[in-house]
Amino acid sequence: MSEPCLICGKLTEKLHLQVNICYGCAAFYRRSVNSPKKYKCRNGKMTCNLKGSLHGLCRLCRYNRCVQLELKINKFCLKTNIFDVMHYEPDKTNPWNMFDMFYQINDLFKKNCPSTTSSTPNFFSSFNETISAMITASLPKQEWIPFSVTEEATFKTAFFINNFAINSAKLLSTFQSFQKLPISEKLILHDRFWQMFMLLRDYYVTFEHFGYESEFKVLIDNFQFVDATSAPTSLEVDLENEGSKLFVVPFNEKLTKFYTEFKNIKATFHEFTYICLIALWSFHLISF
Template sequence: MYTFSFQNPSKPDPAGDDSGVDTSSKRKGVPETCLVCGALTRGMHFQVASCRACAAFFRRSVKAKKVYRCRRGNRNCDLTKPPNGKPICRFCRLQKCYKVGMRLENSGTDETVLVHSNTCSTESSYSGSPENTSYLRVVNGNRLERDVDKVIQEIREFFKSNIRFGAMNVPSGVHATPFQQLQYAFSKFREEMTPSTPVVPVHTYDKLAVYPFMEEYAKKSAHMMMSCDPFVHLCPEDKYKLFKHAWPLIHYLERQFSSCEIFGYDIDDLRFVITDKVAIHAVNSQVYVDGMPQEKVNELTKFCYPLKQGMFEMITVPMKQLQITQFEVCYMVGLIIFDTTEVRGLREETKIIGEQTLEQFSSELHNYYTYELKMPNYAARHAKLIRLISGSQQLSLKISEYMVMAKVFDIFITDIYESELIA
């Protein structure tokens, strides 16, 4: 269980420097190895034996909320051997800084201690803001009243447009491919939907406070889909059919990928990001529902345990073992959006556009594996991506089935999984 301590801001050590280094005389004659890059160092930065270069890089990256991409795409670069004299991979360097224990709030300055105090007050529990949850309520102990018609109508109106959403900053005369458009939109989507700063799993959280985020997630997913030309040119009704099938699957895969990006790929690490501000621990974090007796909440949690186990086995473990890249996640998102075989009642024109778009996406993936990752034999890896999509589809069906059973057994009653927002 995580514990937090609130201490008075300490005065900065005159012997320290801007990177939070301990330069006391008793350490000056004892060279150590930087835990990040392997270079020799004689000081402690952010409570960790590290060189000044890595400490300065960590401070700049965290302060500026930098988002990096792994140079090689495998998120396991050797930081002790820069390639041909080039700078080491910034993504892997920042991840290593977090892994060895660097934390900006531990530097001891007035500024960072105050940041620590402010964030801890929100990390111990999460209940959401009243304005976001005012239209959510539980009545009769286990019935969730939640009106999603407004969200559905807003998305349907948005899909009536035939103008691409969001513009890419490309030179005049340069045409972006549909997959490049989706890549750009997916990157922007993740910037809005994932925490911009390091997060610590909360001790307790109100399940109702997560629903407003889910609705915003659905709307942002619609924006992302409308950033891709082939989708824009479909008829509004087919757009919505593809959307309501796709966005829950995208949610399962993207949330797990973002959790891996933030917390790493250790299979035993059970931390998981659930909103753009909140992360939980699958075992230690306790859930409650405002207005619902805790006995009922515990009963629902126990009833839904197989769903949590299924997500771990079908999505979490395979994704962490694969050490998937954002390019591959975006490819899966594209496959989910334009997979017309899984959606009934689509026009023939829509099916043709979907098939042509998937062929283009497959060519982009081939080029990525062949020329960027230098992986000519990628059939096994591609098969694992398809299994991840299949796992998300199975999970989506299971969740709907379990919510129906929970309604039948009077454990928890909600109509959202039978609404037009979810297929």
């Protein structure tokens, strides 16, 4: 039977750290106990509302609530890789939950076993077909609209980015050469690759839709785009939100830097795929 988490109020069916709290809050407390960071209260009053917040929880008030509940963490838990925690419950309510996203990717790579086939298919052909399928699945299903700085628009973009990262892991897991890598290399390689791949996808789909002679516009999810006027405001970073910093900052830095170069190339789909392929294994060369 589901009961509300005693910290954030989200429904949970299991006890975590011997208390009726959700997995997300338990994971937060484990990270906090092992972290040297000092949290600050958002409003400075130590009385932040932790129930039903759509903007992330105040970390200091959340931590203090964990301490108040006397959560039990034994020495083994302090040394254990957080990705190895059993009975994981995906968080489908918060797209900025980086722990959730990385857990799913790690779990995917752990279950991904090398292919037993003895054949060696044409890698570029396979890569081309798989990327084509993923790009098609990510195409807008409705009329494109300018991005607006609203809670709903921000959440839709965040969910798209979160899902794109996970789907990029699924894409890489279909290739034999990637399957043979140790999981540590898979994680680093994916981390280097997926954000660049998302940006390249945004450019390719944008130019296919608007044409190469249009003014600056870039698709940022599966139906919203930013232009020269809205981009600076749309890509402001919430310094209190770790997910926002990890998602938005790299995208913002690459957005204008590579836009002109990609526009000048006027890449066909095969050329776009080849650029992605070079980016993937170039990252592998510099990651270790």
